[in-house]
Amino acid sequence: MSELIVEKVRALAEGLLPSMGLELVDVHFRREEHGWVLRLFIDQEGGVTLEHCSMVSREVSDYLDVEDLIEQPYHLEVSSPGLERPLRDIRDFKRFCGKKAWVKLHEPVAGQRVFIGNIHQVHDDMIEMILENGDPLTFSYDAVNKARLSI
DSSP states (O other): OHHHHHHHHHHHHHHHGGGGTOEEEEEEEEEETTEEEEEEEEEOTTOOOHHHHHHHHHHHHHHHHHHTOOOSOEEEEEEOOOTTOBOOSHHHHHHTTTSEEEEEEEEEETTEEEEEEEEEEEETTEEEEEETTSOEEEEEGGGEEEEEEOO
16 A cells, blocks of 8 residues: 555655655655554655755645545645655766766675766666776666765
8 A cells, every 4th residue: 555655645745746846755654653643755856945855845745635535634744855865767877977876786896886986877778887996887677776975
């Protein structure tokens, strides 16, 4: 049931946020210590403000009230993805070219699967990083298991 809620909220947010100049980074709906939490992570160039989060929270809350998707009590949270923002697709790698990233690959390269370095360039689906030790590393986006910005 929680997957259905995430899908519906994701579809709403992906249709709504671009008109507000925002993008959806992720949606989570899970049981936590204090109960169920529906969490949306939003972003835009230059970051998001409390006003952005409040605006999105009102819109999503109104939608959920009308659609009556969630039967159990829950908390709605809308926030920025933070400094260690996930890199969800190739566009994110292009957007954050020059920034430091943490990348975990599906298969090891030279016996290693986790790399930290700067995103140097992105061409088509190929990503080149300059690792912390100065070595270059090139891999396809399909090889990425998880990735996020790193501080």
